[in-house]
Amino acid sequence: MADKIKGAHLRIKEAGVTDKLIQYIREGLSPLGVNFLVLEFNPGYNYRCFPELADGSFGRDEARKVAAAAKEEGIRIVPLFMCFGHQGWRFEKNKLLKLHPEFDETPDVPEDGDAENTPDLEFYCHSWCASNDDVYKYVFPMMDEIMEDLGADTLHVGMDEVFTMAECPRCKGKKRADLFARSVNILYDHIVKEKGWKMMMWGDRLNHAEKLGYHAWEGDIWDTWHAIDMIPKDIIIADWHYEMNEKGFPSIDAFMEKGFTVISASWKDLTQARFLLDEALKREKSAKDKGFKGQFAGMIITSWSEVTNELLDTFLESVKAREQNDEEKGTRGISSSIVYISEKLG
Numbered sequence: 001m002a003d004k005i006k007g008a009h010l011r012i013k014e015a016g017v018t019d020k021l022i023q024y025i026r027e028g029l030s031p032l033g034v035n036f037l038v039l040e041f042n043p044g045y046n047y048r049c050f051p052e053l054a055d056g057s058f059g060r061d062e063a064r065k066v067a068a069a070a071k072e073e074g075i076r077i078v079p080l081f082m083c084f085g086h087q088g089w090r091f092e093k094n095k096l097l098k099l100h101p102e103f104d105e106t107p108d109v110p111e112d113g114d115a116e117n118t119p120d121l122e123f124y125c126h127s128w129c130a131s132n133d134d135v136y137k138y139v140f141p142m143m144d145e146i147m148e149d150l151g152a153d154t155l156h157v158g159m160d161e162v163f164t165m166a167e168c169p170r171c172k173g174k175k176r177a178d179l180f181a182r183s184v185n186i187l188y189d190h191i192v193k194e195k196g197w198k199m200m201m202w203g204d205r206l207n208h209a210e211k212l213g214y215h216a217w218e219g220d221i222w223d224t225w226h227a228i229d230m231i232p233k234d235i236i237i238a239d240w241h242y243e244m245n246e247k248g249f250p251s252i253d254a255f256m257e258k259g260f261t262v263i264s265a266s267w268k269d270l271t272q273a274r275f276l277l278d279e280a281l282k283r284e285k286s287a288k289d290k291g292f293k294g295q296f297a298g299m300i301i302t303s304w305s306e307v308t309n310e311l312l313d314t315f316l317e318s319v320k321a322r323e324q325n326d327e328e329k330g331t332r333g334i335s336s337s338i339v340y341i342s343e344k345l346g
Contacts, residue, residue, distance in 0.1 A: 004345040005298025007036030013044025013056035020312040022069040028319040030073035032342040040080035049141040063149035078154045081143040085162030087126045090115040103128045103135045130179040131170035160202035181230035200236040213247040233259035240265035248279045256287040256294030264299045268333035301337045
């Protein structure tokens with residue numbers, strides 16, 4: 001299984017972590033055999049194309065240093081640029097929506113909303129309007145800049161947990177699946193058809209929650225899932241699951257049956273990561289026996305805290321020690337999971 005993706009995910013914002021990140025790549029990830037590193041800028045990048053939208057100090061110089069180190073170590077860098085949903089955190093908006101309220105799907109939702117007492121499924125995060133294509137005049141140059149600075153060949157476009165849609169005057173009355181698929185296809189046309197890169201996205205909105213036995217986070221309960229039949233099948237699907245599931249994650253089969261390449265994703269629980277990977281490998285064998293067109297490509301372990309030097313120090317110490325601790329459910333749970341999948345996938 002040496003050709004399988006053995007990956008990690010980090011959220012990057014500040015230039016001050018560059019040297020420690022390179023050390024982690026060289027001394028931590030590379031010796032493990034990690035070959036795939038997703039760097040999320042959400043939206044923490046020091047953009048040159050739109051300096052007013054920059055929300056971090058990590059930029060071209062830092063990107064080139066990290067990319068060079070990763071290339072030397074045989075690690076593929078995949079930037080993640082969050083699209084459509086997650087345009088901020090809870091009620092707070094990112095700079096794109098603050099400076100361009102015309103792109104906000106819910107402009108009347110105040111930033112000082114009561115997140116503590118508002119149910120997540122009532123309002124979670126701001127989205128951009130799926131019917132206002134002017135947003136791409138900003139989105140495309142920003143994602144292109146990151147891709148070119150890193151010399152990457154694959155872009156992860158996010159698209160997870162998009163709950164806020166079909167609410168503004170442009171979108172109201174339209175089907176959520178149509179809006180979601182339209183957004184995916186616009187991104188695909190630019191990323192794949194125009195630029196010649198590969199495209200990757202989270203798969204949760206394409207999972208039929210009721211049919212697959214998933215909750216509203218890892219699956220969809222509002223009919224967005226119909227979009228699975230409305231988008232290109234050469235998009236790489238990152239199918240994330242962070243909890244145990246007695247049904248054993250049937251979305252892996254569903255994506256492969258449709259013809260997608262699937263990468264499983266776990267988080268901070270080694271016991272769950274072990275179960276998820278074992279299930280994925282079983283389902284890969286079954287999919288081959290059934291003649292499914294899709295394939296299981298490997299697994300990544302996510303990390304949802306903004307990267308600091310202290311966090312990287314802990315990761316580095318843990319992976320160097322080859323920790324595999326089932327009791328840890330935090331930073332060391334993440335590193336334990338990275339160690340496990342790297343050894344399991346060879």
